[in-house]
Amino acid sequence: MHMLEQLVGQARGLAAGETGLTEKEGEVERILKICNACRYCEGFCAVFPAMTRRLEFGQADIHYLANLCHNCGSCLHACQYAPPHEFAVNVPQAMARVRGETYASYAWPRAFGGLYQNNGLTVALALAAGLALFLVLTLQVTGGLLHAPLAGNFYAIFPHNTLALMFGAVFGFAGLALSLGVRRFWREISPGEMSGEAGAEAAGNVLQLKYLDGGHGQGCNNADDAFTLLRRRFHHFTFYGFLLCFAATGVATLYHYLLGLPAPYALSSLPVLLGSAGGIGLLIGPAGLLWLNLKRHPLQGDAAQKPMDRGFIALLLLTSLSGLALLGLRDTAAMGLFLAVHLGVVMALFLTLPYGKFAHGIFRSASLLKWSIEKRLPNKLQLGSE
Amino acid sequence: MSDNNSTAVDVLVIGGGNAALCAALTAREAGASVLLLEAAPRAWRGGNSSHTRNLRCMHDAPQDVLTEAYPEEEFWQDLRKVTGGNTNERLARLAIRQSATCRSWMRKHGVHFQPSLSGTLQLSRTNAFFMGGGKALVNAYYRSAEALGVRIRYESPVDRVEVVDGLFRAAWVNGERIKAKSCVMAAGGFESNREWLREAWGQNADGEWPADNFAIRGTRFNQGVLLKAMQGAGADFIGDPSQSHCVAIDARAPLYDGGICTRIDCVSLGIVVNKFARRFYDEGEDFWPKRYAIWGRLVAQQPGQVGYSIIDAKAIGHFMPPVFPGARANTLEELAGQLGLDATDFVRTVADYNAGCRVGTFDHTALDDCHTAGVTPAKTHWALPLDTAPYYAYPLKPGITFTYLGLKVNEEAAVHFAGQPSRNLFVAGEMMAGNVLGQGYTAGVGMTIGTVFGRIAGAQAAAAVMQQGAEHAHA
Known part of the structure; x- marks a missing residue:
């Protein structure tokens, strides 16, 4: 199977011309050859030190480096060859464009890679489907959008097992699809032997978002050449908020099955505390990221991917908003309605995890792990002193 | 940014690169109102500073990004050596000493330093690198200047100045x-x-105007308008007007702003021929960083101001990757064809060179014992026969980094008229670097001079404003 994939890849490459690179990959190659002759940006992130270990940039190298790039923008603003210079060097933009291609080409199943093409539409359809599904189910169960207060008992509308089965299945599929996709990516970029040290470093780089610190700790660029740590902070709010929400669900599941304590839980209970903290994180983080995205310098990143970026951010925001609203209104007659909305949004989020912006975290983590492995290997190049 | 300039400003800074920004920031810190006029539009601001990458710094012990020590005396001796003594020791030592302390000020204004880049280990002791290079430094200074209230106007080239009685x-x-x-x-x-460059380099014996074939490595905005104006105003000058720092770069470099990446680093690993397929100088005389400036002039002296650096497959992976791909061929004849050289002559030149190679132990990190015998010109190091296909060629042409002509200054960076320092006109950067760097160059010293004299000029310009205020009060 692996062989076959390689052959298909080669054939595709031959069809695309001598280098076998797509147009967007060819642009990254062109730019990296200029960067490799300059190297001023080596201190910003991992992309440039990884680049200097190479003289030629094949497709696998380009996929790896594109996903290693965090689109921090430092190199764009520092570049004396950036537009309007005729060399038109724009590393973050070229990398972002290739990243978009890699998400689609490594998607599993492959046919679903097309969902990246019009990702705003993908998100919209998923959201419509999710909302429709749960609103219809709610109507069927309660006979109307409002009902007599149920004291926060969600399971009076949707039995626990039904929810666990529906969301478990969708989430399981998302996990499987992402794993198979990143596995193929991982094999293509041929990372080499992993050590515990490399793994720990990569995990640290992922969890701290090391490469949004600008290399000097003052952060990355957004609207202009000034540095800001906000993008890193808002990512942290989002990511850890997401994890807390996840932890809330996990703890609630344990309460339910192990301790025989079904929901609803008191406001002071662990699941509600975790969920509320996570929800607030998931409110602040995506709101901030959306604001930064709207203000981002037009040359930084790929404008064509904004619908994907904002679609994902919107889903996260709607998840936390609807979740917190549900918590606030769970004792009222509107609980069913807000439960349906919240579940519909979460369903849309889960459905699009492997076919939307969420994938960036997975592929970037894989590339960071490869970098931590690679930097521990001896450099084969002996370029002498310039 | 206001265009309202009906009220006179305290300190006017003309220029928008490192030295100008250092002057503007220092004058503003001293309390003066400052207007900075940058000839370029915002996207091209910063002049040649955008192409720089480090600052040569004196230090007596390891200092954050700098290893070991680089004492004043060693820095001075290096400077004396590269300039062939064409320097002013007092001013040079002033720049050297202040280079030891200026970095905390630079940091305060947002400049970030990092250890030397890969491929520049030889500079890790002497030079502090700007993270992201010179444009990142320029950006930081502009941000700081704006925050401090320095007024900045882009696309504002000064076309003349009024100077009366100095x-x-x-x-x-x-x-x-x-x-x-x-x-x-x-x-x-x-x-x-x-035009000025053409005039400065003149016409050669073949009737060519060599400067017509030069690339300018940096900004297109250094038109020398102020230098001309100051010549007209009778200011004292220093430096040879016909001299410029001239290096060998890739002949395909753009006319302006090719910068660092157009360098060709494989000269010492092969041979260089001119358009008649003849060698013309010892390619292995010394390490390339010490020779690239000599090669600019050497290529400028060749017919058509062009040379071709020729290497074979053995050299690949041993030099910094060039920005443009080389011509590549499996035979020398084919390579000559691609370059438009006479194949017979080219093959003979290579054969003669190959026959002369006395190969010992090749080591491109040391002045090794591989040399030629019976070949003119000799290649004294790293002489390996060109015998392993594929062969590669990179065309060379002269690239001008900067000119040496400058205004004569004292320790206050004051412009002089008939030996007398002006009380309110100061100069910094390339316009006066010739006082310290009369000829030659060594990495990062231009930024040292620009930073030190920029700050001095800014402080003096602010002091001159206060002085005038005091005189006014008296009168």
């Missing part, structure tokens, strides 16, 4: 007269002025 009165920009109590000129050399 005192600055006003500058003219796009037909507008801008008055200031004092002025710092830091607008670069004249290397972007093709």
Whole structure:
């Protein structure tokens, strides 16, 4: 199977011309050859030190480096060859464009890679489907959008097992699809032997978002050449908020099955505390990221991917908003309605995890792990002193 | 940014690169109102500083990004050596000493330093690198200047200045007269002025105007307008007007702003021929960083101002990757064809060289014992026969970094008229670097001079404003 994939890849490459690179990959190659002759940006992130270990940039190298790039923008603003210079060097933009291609080409199943093409539409359809599904189910169960207060008992509308089965299945599929996709990516970029040290470093780089610190700790660029740590902070709010929400669900599941304590839980209970903290994180983080995205310098990143970026951010925001609203209104007659909305949004989020912006975290983590492995290997190049 | 300039400003800074920004920031810190005029649009601001990458710094012990020590005396000796003594020791030592302390000030204004880049280990002791290079430094200074209230105007080339009895009165920009109590000129050399460059290099014996075939490595905005104006105003000058720092770069480099990446680093690993397929100089005389400036002049002296650096497959992976791909061929004849050289002559040149190679133990990191015998010119190090296909060739042409002509200054960076320092006109950067760097170059020293004299000029310009205020009060 692996062989076959390689052959298909080669054939595709031959069809695309001598280098076998797509147009967007060819642009990254062109730019990296200029960067490799300059190297001023080596201190910003991992992309440039990884680049200097190479003289030629094949497709696998380009996929790896594109996903290693965090689109921090430092190199764009520092570049004396950036537009309007005729060399038109724009590393973050070229990398972002290739990243978009890699998400689609490594998607599993492959046919679903097309969902990246019009990702705003993908998100919209998923959201419509999710909302429709749960609103219809709610109507069927309660006979109307409002009902007599149920004291926060969600399971009076949707039995626990039904929810666990529906969301478990969708989430399981998302996990499987992402794993198979990143596995193929991982094999293509041929990372080499992993050590515990490399793994720990990569995990640290992922969890701290090391490469949004600008290399000097003052952060990355957004609207202009000034540095800001906000993008890193808002990512942290989002990511850890997401994890807390996840932890809330996990703890609630344990309460339910192990301790025989079904929901609803008191406001002071662990699941509600975790969920509320996570929800607030998931409110602040995506709101901030959306604001930064709207203000981002037009040359930084790929404008064509904004619908994907904002679609994902919107889903996260709607998840936390609807979740917190549900918590606030769970004792009222509107609980069913807000439960349906919240579940519909979460369903849309889960459905699009492997076919939307969420994938960036997975592929970037894989590339960071490869970098931590690679930097521990001896450099084969002996370029002498310039 | 206001265009309202009916009220005169305290300090006018003409120029928008490192030295100008250092002057503007320092003058503003001293309390003066400052207007900075950058000839370029915002996207091209910063002049040649955008192409720089480090600062040569004196230090007596390891200092954050700098290893070991680089004491004053060693820095001075290096400077004396590269300039062939064509320097002013007093001013040079002033720059050297202040290079030891200026980095904390630079940091305060947002400049980040990092250890030397890969491929520049030889500079890790002497040079502090700017994270992201010179444009990142320029960006940081502009941000700081804006935050401190320095007024900045882009696309404002000064076309003439009013200097009366050695005192600055006003500058003219796009037909507008801008008055200031004092002025710092830091607008670069004249290397972007093709006409002046043509005149400076003259015509060679073959009737060619060599400068017509030069690329300018940096900004297109260094037109030398202020230098010309100051010549007209009778200021004292220093440096040979016909001299410029000239290096061998890739002949396909753009006319302006090719910068660092157009360098060709494989000369010492092979041979260099001219358009008649003949070698003309010892390619292995010394390490390339010590020779690239000599090669600019050597190529400038060849017919058509062109050379071809020829290597074979053995050299690949042993030099910094060039920005443009080389010509590549499996035979020498084919390579000659691609370069438009006479194949017979080219093959003979290579054969003669190959036959002369006395190969010992090749080591491109040391002055090794591989040399030629019976070949003119000799290649004294790293002489390996060109015998392993594929062969590669990179065309070379001269690239001008900066010009040496400058205004004579004292320790206060004051412009002089008939030996007398002006009380309100100061100069910094390339416009006066010739005082310290009369000829030659060594990495990072231009930024040292620009930073140190930029700050001095800014401080003096602000002091001149206060002085005038005091005189006013007396009168």
